Structures are given as C-alpha cells and as structure tokens.
Amino acid sequence: MHRTVAEEYLKIRGIDRWSLAAAASILALGIAVASFSGLFLFSAAISGLLLTVFLVVAMFRHPERFPVATGTFEQFKQAMSLIVGLPMMAIVALVYIGTTEVISEQWPYLMAILLHIVGVIAVLAMLRIPTSKQWQIRNNILSLKRYFHGEINGPAMSVECYEHYLPFAVALDVEQRWTERFNLWRESQKMEAYAPDWLITS
8 A cells, every 4th residue: 555655645745836836926926926916915805705715615515634723722822813804804805895996997907817816726726636546445444443343244253364465554653443343353252451562662
C-alpha cells in the first residue's frame, strides 16, 4: 500500500506544482488589473464573499477536514469564528459590493477581474479532483479502517493476522481499537499472555 500511495503521489506532484503556479500567475494578474482600475477593494470583497461560501460548503461536504478543537477556549474561538466571523465577512462584503458604484469605464476591468477569479477557482478545483487511482486507494483505506473497527468482515483474527495488520492500524491511528479486538479474541480462545519476541518493553 505504501508503494502504491508513493507512486500516485509522485505522479501527480508535477501536475499540482504546475496548477499552483498557474493559479498564482492568474491571481497576480488579477491583482494588477484590480489595482490599475481602482477596483482592488471591490474585487477583494467579491473574493471574500466567494471564500466564505466556499468554506461553508466545504465544511458541510467534508467535515473531516475541519477537526473540532479540544480545549474549551479553543472550542470557543472556533465557534466564534464560525458563528460570528464568517457571517460578518459575508455581510461586510455584500454591503461594500451593494454600496459601491462601478462606472462604465470600469466595467471591462471588472469583467476581467471576475474572469481571473473564476480562473483561479477552476485551477485550484483541479487540484481537488481525485484520480480513479486515488479514489481506489481512498476506498481501500476506508474499508481497511472499517475492518479494524469490526464493522465489516475480513480475515479471521489470529496472532498472525493481528501482527500482519498492526503496522497498517498504527498508520491509520486505529491501533488501540485493533488491539482491543485482538485481546477480545485472545480471551475467547483462552490464550495466555501475549508476549511476542519483537515487542520492546522498558
């Protein structure tokens, strides 16, 4: 699995670098046009509004990418940023866009700025589109995690099975659950204490 993931990463790394470079170039050109036309704040308000919408959609579609804070104060800051920060950003952006008059001479520049924003979004979206190989790797990893948790059937538990899959459980941060399942199996088999040769104890 490690080799497959590494090969897939190396294959797409060049494409990702090219896409990031293209997005940076388009963004720089858009900033230059906005500054030249006097629409820098207007374009920043549009970008802020789009960013707010993107974050809200991403949080609903992929909540696993936004881990919940652990400490009480950290949870408070996170809640304030979501409940107050994002709506305030959207309101300020909408008010500025609604109260700012764009003169006729600025409309061509505004269209160019909007095209630049769309271009940046399109290029960055390409980075997030998984390949078929990446989907396969992701599905295999999810299936393996479900097996470790006992949610789906798989190889029958044994000492050999536990030791074979233990490195994968450690990599997926489910070592504790995998070990709990192994210990339950040991109890059901009336197995004595488990002390492998490779286990290093202090």
